[in-house]
Amino acid sequence: MIATIGSLVTQFTGIAGIGELYGMSRALTLFLATTALIAIAGTGSYRRMQYAALSIDLSRFFIALANRNLPAVSFLKARAFQDGHAGYSDPLDEQSFIVSVVNGVMRSPEWNETAIVIAYDDSDGWYDHVMGPIVFQSSTSDDQLLATGSCGQIKASDPAGGTQNGRCGYGPRLPLLVISPWARTNYIDHEVTDQSSIIRFVKDNWDVPRNGNGSADAVAGRLNGLFDFDDRPHAGRLILDERSGTIVSADR
Numbered sequence: 001m002i003a004t005i006g007s008l009v010t011q012f013t014g015i016a017g018i019g020e021l022y023g024m025s026r027a028l029t030l031f032l033a034t035t036a037l038i039a040i041a042g043t044g045s046y047r048r049m050q051y052a053a054l055s056i057d058l059s060r061f062f063i064a065l066a067n068r069n070l071p072a073v074s075f076l077k078a079r080a081f082q083d084g085h086a087g088y089s090d091p092l093d094e095q096s097f098i099v100s101v102v103n104g105v106m107r108s109p110e111w112n113e114t115a116i117v118i119a120y121d122d123s124d125g126w127y128d129h130v131m132g133p134i135v136f137q138s139s140t141s142d143d144q145l146l147a148t149g150s151c152g153q154i155k156a157s158d159p160a161g162g163t164q165n166g167r168c169g170y171g172p173r174l175p176l177l178v179i180s181p182w183a184r185t186n187y188i189d190h191e192v193t194d195q196s197s198i199i200r201f202v203k204d205n206w207d208v209p210r211n212g213n214g215s216a217d218a219v220a221g222r223l224n225g226l227f228d229f230d231d232r233p234h235a236g237r238l239i240l241d242e243r244s245g246t247i248v249s250a251d252r
Helices: 002-009 018-022 024-044 047-067 091-106 109-113 196-205
Strands: 114-121 176-179 236-241 247-250
Touching: 018 236, 047 109, 091 114, 091 236, 114 196
Parallel strands: none
Antiparallel strands: 114 176, 236 247
8 A cells, every 4th residue: 555655656746747638737636636536545445546547547647648758659548438438438437538538648749649549459340341351360269350269261371471370350340440640531531450450550660570470460451541740730629628529629
């Protein structure tokens, strides 16, 4: 418990700057954060302290954002109740997390040079179930897609590097959204992509080679079609209400 509290307290100086992204003073932000920590500690619940620590870990992104010290690439994962997983996450809680992150970035000077990619890791019943192409063949006892122990047939010139046991795919279609001043507006891209398309985009941008040995990013579709880097930024800021999703303000 003491170690957990210590890890929280060490973050509070940086947390004080987060409120400025949302129009709150540093003093008020620090007061509210401290009050919340004391209230949670007063319950004596180690699990609640753990949840608070996870929230603080996520807040490091907002600390870096407030201080204009973001790394070139950041990966954010919502807490379980906000991650869009059927069964324990309400879509409105998911919306609250996504909008809070997007609003924070849009309100910061970092917005002009940022691309936010929103991706999901499984369908969980929220989305349609249209079968995608079989990119990774697999032949383990767990595979049942085409027959017992079968997920696709190996091709002579398989770009995925032959059988990738345990990696049968693709599975059901999932949303992938790009929010950026450099994104094409009102546009749907029909390129077949997967989560590793994000890794490919990052590697291509910084001239990092493929991993090889059947690496998924080597065969993933590109995200480039979602962007238009010619001339100037195309998409303005669109600030939403976290709970209702209604427009609060928008660039004209």
